[in-house]
Amino acid sequence: MPPRLNIWSACRALSLRTRALAQGPRPGPAMFTRGLADNTTSQLPERNSSAPPPFAVSSNSQTAGPTSQENETALDQLRMIEYGLNPLDASVEGHKYGLPELPLPSQSNTKHRYDSVVEQVTRLLMRDGKLAKAQRDMAIILNYLRTSPPPRLDPSKPLLPGAPPSSHLPLDPVSYIGVAIDSVAPLIKVRGFKGLAGGGKSLEVPMPLGARQRRRTAFQWILDAVNKKHSKGSGRTMFPHRVAEEIVAVVEGRSGVWDRRNQVHKSGTGNRANLNDMKIRGKL
Amino acid sequence: MSAPNCLRCLVRPSTAIPLAIPRQASPLVAPFAPFSTTTATAAKKEVKGHVRGGKKLVLGKFKKNKVESRVRPPGPGERKAYRKRITLSNDNAIQVPWLTDMGPGSLLDTANVAKVLALPEEVQDQLRASEAFKTTQSWKMFRKPSVLVRTETVDLMNRIQGAVEKRQTLRVAITGDKVAGKSMMLLQAMSHAYLNNWIVIHVPEAHELTTACTDYAPIPGTEPPQYTQPTYALKLIHAIKKANEKILAKTYTVSAHPELPQNIPANTPLLAIANAAKEADGAWAVFHALWNELTAQGANRPPILLSLDGLAHVMKTSDYRAPGFDRIHAHDLSLVRLFAEALGGGVQFPNGGAVLGATSRSNTPRAPSMELALAQREAEQRHADPAEVPQKDAFFRGYDERVEAVLRSVQVLRLGGVSKLEARAVMEYWAASGMLRAAVDEKTVTEKWALGSGVLGEMERASLLTMRI
Known part of the structure; x- marks a missing residue:
């Protein structure tokens, strides 16, 4: 489970493909039931159900609507990419506590923690x-x-x-x-x-x-x-x-x-x- | 070489004694001239009087020369006074602009949780008189003594206030981790009491009563024999008088006290009784009279707060010995007995009040009965499953029935770590005083909070008593 919803998790779930879907390896059904939703747990459809798995994300009747704040953020980031801007702050995204500021303060080493x-x-x-x-x-x-x-x-x-x-x-x-x-x-x-x-x-x-x-x-x-x-x-x-x-x-x-x-x-x-x-x- | 009479006679040779033989041995060697230009006569030292030659018996010649110090050694009690001295202010610390003084209702208000409040000047003097401040607490670092209001503080004060309004007596044993703020909770209760014009009787260190460091005397005609501690009683009366002077002056006796050294008729201020204690001899009688007056039913009396720090010391056998060399139980010491009765619910204060006993985690003896009783009360308080209530160890003999009887119905307040919000409030106060040189943000707060899982004393050690300032 990704710790937060950002553009990368969104991209993973969107599964944009350049080639026809039929030519690639057949994906599992769990992948398609996962969308931009807050509910990040995958749901397996029942095996014996006759309904075909939803292949297209665009027809996202099952995914959560873009109402939550995190979805809004992710969409904003997508729009910024569209305008050619970099929406990701490398020091924040992908790190639980952010990156340390460089150069490191002189007393941050355990061996030199005192004056x-x-x-x-x-x-x-x-x-x-x-x-x-x-x-x-x-x-x-x-x-x-x-x-x-x-x-x-x-x-x-x-x-x-x-x-x-x-x-x-x-x-x-x-x-x-x-x-x-x-x-x-x-x-x-x-x-x-x-x-x-x-x-x-x-x-x-x-x-x-x-x-x-x-x-x-x-x-x-x-x-x-x-x-x-x-x-x-x-x-x-x-x-x-x-x-x-x-x-x-x-x-x-x-x-x-x-x-x-x-x-x-x-x-x-x-x-x-x-x-x-x-x-x-x-x-x- | 030496003159023979020197070793023999006891008379000190002097010029007055006529001597037949020359007293000075003639030098065998010519005097050594340091330079070739110096004549031997000039180099010869003028030696006057008697010179003793040969070997002399020197006692203790291997001892090092002691340097005579010209410094006056500290007088009796001076070193202890220096050790025990309480400093409540630091002129270097920065004045905290948002700090407000504690008021009579401040500690009852939930809005004050996670706020630091300063103690008013008058309350400081009263607390100092009743020895509520301790040397191990870091009062000396800040401009003004201030305390953090915790959730437990407001909770306890509301319970006390509720009991007082119903003219009942709340009996609470405060326990918890090391440096979790148990004594500080007592101090907060006392400041609340002083601000609301209650009478406060505080025993600052219970071990002073039971470790046989103060004198004791049997009370005649008591069975089993009880013992008074006259010097301590006198000290306690002085503390009570100094701290509660205003209220004692406004409270009047209901009965005459002819047994006191000074005759006290009815309708005299209680201060007069307290003033009657001049010597240790009659101190217990005075204290007893004062206590009887304070707890006289039907009289107009202020609420009373009775508190004691170091509960374990009074919940076991004391170090005093009876004439038969048996150990005296702490509850046979009259002052402790008085407290134990009040804590056990045997005394009803006329206008309500509270009896608080705080355990201590440093320099404390093991009191198995007390530990068990507190654990049982705690389990009962949280409505635990009867199977989970701790029971006596069947193979242990060290339990004490008298202690169990006292603690059968007390409430237990367990103190642990503070919440992060409270931690942040107190750290912001430290930083504003200039004692914590760091930006107080979530990271710093969490860092210090995690070191002692929120126990305030540990946080203080990590941020104030450190080499990394």
Whole structure:
């Protein structure tokens, strides 16, 4: 049974033929009793009836009249074909739920259903492999950010350029957490080459970090700060609340994470001459 | 190396004590000069006083250095208060323009089904006083506390209203799936009662009464012995007083109460009785007097709503012990007894009212008799075939006759999922508040509705408490 009556089912039932009917294979009687009607179930005529099967559809005394709305639609479509128009919308017809719009949204894949920062941070929150707990914690963090008042930004600790204004952040907690992490993320790390500086000292060389590495470092710093904090209350919401408080502190410039970032950057700038050191040629 | 007197004498060596022997061991090694240009004398550190050399006994040297925190540790009860704190408003949430306040007749009107109505300020305070809001409900996300009116809500309220008009008492046990909105149904019934100036007595968590976490004392002269819970009774009186202050002030006593700590003559406002409870000692007497006054036959009394959340806790043996170390049945605790009698139909409220008990699906004990009785009542309600009515398991001993007697004639309201229309209404409210960042169309509604087959709590988890915002 076709799910809906459209032009194709109508065409199937109409059985337009270019050749004489007698030359083709003899069709079953069920085919002819089916018309454009709402009643799409085939009715077999009685075997012993002497009446000949109705061969012509045009003499459709048995088919339902073109009164129903679906019949009207099908007839309209036929007329449009007659005028040389294409009446069929390919995205709707023939599909129960329609075709998806292309390009597919970035989060429609199961494996990438969450924002990339949120996904990464959730894995960093995870302890003992308990991902579901980490996800719940993350949801609580996002809800905390949604209910906390808009952050008062500190001009001396500027957020990432292009960050949304502070009043927009609470209702968009995903970008809130993203802005916080990306703003304190260090650009470099300082790598020590053991014994290359002479006298057993290590030669410290600044190295650039990738986006994921930067976020990871920043969030580890945030987690370090969180672990030193005391809970105000008790219960399972306490850890996520502490993390969320630290994220608010980062955006407001109160957090010690900013100092760690400055420290790394300072030492990287101080040691940038070591990049040209002969001893590390070929080791980077 | 070390001076011998150090190990022997207990006197702390000081300059005041004349010493015969040099107190400082002469250095064997010349002081190390860090640079060749530094003279040895300059490098030599000035050491004053007594220096103890050699090995010293250090206790606990493998313990990590504890960081002395300068933060004041939270005071007693502070952490619990933080955990239990109820926030009813979120300033970040967008104000919903079409939201209307609930009125006295709103929950009776079928036209309000699948609409979200806000609780008026006054009712919020009353509900807060009677602890109807719970921390697990997401009140803190929206600008104003609002509730979805369901088909079951209107149905129940109409039944209550019908009973009140006939001066009868409706007795309903609300049961249903996890997070299906049982407590919320109680809250809606309570807001209806407050809006219509009824008296509301609400036990927010039944487990507080039976898990032996509050003190108890026997009532002398009762057989079988009954027990009061004075501290809880005091707390309950305070809640009743705060929530129903206006009506209690307008309702007058019919008889004198000389047994109370404060003499209450006849024709005094009931508020005076409630105010008489200052200490836990006399709290039960006060509560008893208040209850007798409220249920005094023939007096002009407002309708009464008596509700309790967590029915299973009061339908079994409690964790309290009698002097013989036997467990006390929950129905022998006077407060629970009062509720059980009312639920069993033993109390007639003078101007009608309702007794509601909601089961809970989290942190709930098994109460086989209650489960069976509710299943039986439900089967009877839908006029099931007698063969289909669940029967007692002949090989199980855990049934409780007292519980069966109480639940013999209650009505059962089972809550399940909401219809898609109701789901859409509540999702539109979420979206309008800015808490659901998605277009609310048929696809989204069906998506969320299907996740919990319409159970509101599951829909909330899928759309509000999620990482995908």
